[in-house]
Amino acid sequence: MSEDPYPYRTPSTPIARGAFIVIEGLDRSGKTTQGKLLADALYSSGHNVRQTRFPDRTTPIGQMISTYLTSSSSTTLSDQAIHLLFSANRWEAAPSILSSLQQGTTIICDRYTHSGAIYSAAKHNPALPFHWAWSPDVGLPAPDLVVFLDVSPENAAKRGGFGDERYETREMQEWVRSFFVTMAAFGEEDGDMVIVPAGKEISDVANVVLDKVLPKVEVVEKSGSEVGKIEGRDSNGERSFMMNVRMMYETLGYSKDKGQEQIEYVAP
Numbered sequence: 001m002s003e004d005p006y007p008y009r010t011p012s013t014p015i016a017r018g019a020f021i022v023i024e025g026l027d028r029s030g031k032t033t034q035g036k037l038l039a040d041a042l043y044s045s046g047h048n049v050r051q052t053r054f055p056d057r058t059t060p061i062g063q064m065i066s067t068y069l070t071s072s073s074s075t076t077l078s079d080q081a082i083h084l085l086f087s088a089n090r091w092e093a094a095p096s097i098l099s100s101l102q103q104g105t106t107i108i109c110d111r112y113t114h115s116g117a118i119y120s121a122a123k124h125n126p127a128l129p130f131h132w133a134w135s136p137d138v139g140l141p142a143p144d145l146v147v148f149l150d151v152s153p154e155n156a157a158k159r160g161g162f163g164d165e166r167y168e169t170r171e172m173q174e175w176v177r178s179f180f181v182t183m184a185a186f187g188e189e190d191g192d193m194v195i196v197p198a199g200k201e202i203s204d205v206a207n208v209v210l211d212k213v214l215p216k217v218e219v220v221e222k223s224g225s226e227v228g229k230i231e232g233r234d235s236n237g238e239r240s241f242m243m244n245v246r247m248m249y250e251t252l253g254y255s256k257d258k259g260q261e262q263i264e265y266v267a268p
């Protein structure tokens, strides 16, 4: 008996490997909605797919993370400790991700290393700079494409409201968005990260996501290139990166002077 919504089908032509596609975005940006629509669309056009998500709360490490996220700030876990648990939660899944990719199955993954480093760095703990936050993920399987679903925190909040979990505050979300947009817009990711404006109708967003992802899946299935590895970041670049993040925060963000006005970032 299988509850797999996308049972494996033997491909009609040989597949070199599956593509590793990550969907990123703020809380309520539509990651789960779009990930499912994307997986459905790819599967119905003949690709083998599997969905994964982080944190994976089903493992013992994932349960510790879940307790942290849903409990009040009085928990004793330091910022570094919870950060490393998030990374460990990805490392424990890495062999299974790799084996699916090698079997020819495309992975649609809901959050991954970008969320991992960004949510920690957005705490602005001086002992946890961005390059430090990135480093425990170095060596993990690298995505072939990261799709960042970009919505304003204001728009995202209308979809159910923030406040249920620890990171769901307006200010935190604004910093998180600024980090993501900086990484995507300043060439940090050499073209493997795309910004998709995600404030529109669900089906409109889904069409754009599929347009970005399908060509990548087709190329990877044919190319046979090795799955990449997450590369380290140069600590010397931290200062200019953070200046760009701050500039982005001031451009995008809600501020007391601007009242409710929201400057929408226009994705390239």
Ligand SMILES: Nc1ncnc2c1ncn2[C@@H]1O[C@H](COP(=O)(O)OP(=O)(O)OP(=O)(O)O)[C@@H](O)[C@H]1O
Pocket: 025, 026, 027, 028, 029, 030, 031, 032, 033, 034, 159, 160, 198, 199, 200, 201, 202, 205
């Ligand atoms: N484009 C959209 N327009 C309006 N509502 C949307 C849109 N996309 C998703 N929603 C709704 O917003 C809510 C959050 O969507 P979803 O769960 O997909 O977001 P998420 O990014 O996975 O959130 P989380 O970070 O909490 O897991 C759902 O109720 C969903 O139906």
Ligand SMILES: [Mg+2]
Pocket: 031, 032, 033, 110
């Ligand atoms: Mg979700």
